[in-house]
Amino acid sequence: MNIGDVATSTGLPAKTIRYYEDIGLIKPLRDDNGYRRFRNQDVHKLNFLGRARALGFTIEDCRTLLALYEDETRASADVKRVARQHLTQIEAKIADLNAMQNTLSHLIEACAGDDRPDCPILQDLGGKP
């Protein structure tokens, strides 16, 4: 399989696949013409990476998870730890965003949104005294 086919089949952009090779996540073979040749295991890894990225894991987490995935002697505790740390970060982000959403939606509600200049949003940002 060439990169285009792999891109189609995994849903990952070719650019991303090349990038993953650059940073050593996958190691496809090369044909004589220099084209990358992807084996099933490469495609499988890319699907793994795509799913892990979709869950928001960082590339470094993905590297770790992939190594654990390949390691038959892994302890599931190691996987769980990585996942739990990531979950904690996600929850922190959700909390931040919820706070922003709260503030913003209140301000928006309070704003007339007409052609007059009075605006509680700007008042708040300006440090309404």
Place this chain on the structure above:
Amino acid sequence: MNIGDVATSTGLPAKTIRYYEDIGLIKPLRDDNGYRRFRNQDVHKLNFLGRARALGFTIEDCRTLLALYEDETRASADVKRVARQHLTQIEAKIADLNAMQNTLSHLIEACAGDDRPDCPILQDLGGKP
């Protein structure tokens, strides 16, 4: 006021303040020795920027909002539109993160987290058939 005092009083790092000048958000004066001299209006703008950034607005949004803030003839509708677009993006991010959190927390619950290799998290990422 020199940059250090402004950093202390606004809570923004000096680096960030210099950056904001670089990209034209503020225009402090200069003393003869080349030091930036910040007027009250500069500090006020920086506080505005700090609050807008804390609400997650992009720098370009901040630029727009600051311009509206300074424009006595603004229409509050313009402010509201910017805020609503941003709120929409925040809500989209929250939805994404909630989906991740959902999936992740279920997977984590299902994982024994012991010294055995069996792991539903990796099974899921590997595309459990």
Place this chain on the structure above:
DNA sequence: CTTGACCTTCCCGTCACTGGAAGCCCCATT
């Protein structure tokens, strides 16, 4: 033989900073 779709590498740009180096400037102490 040419066209057009692939593929390659390489370099720059993104966003909002952050770190660090090299070098002035100012004040206080010795």
Place this chain on the structure above:
DNA sequence: AATGGGGCTTCCAGTGACGGGAAGGTCAAG
């Protein structure tokens, strides 16, 4: 007067995870 320490300046490079686009090689079809 020299020194020390802090603060200030600029500039350059790096972050994460790619994406855009240029310049050029390769391949199958007509």
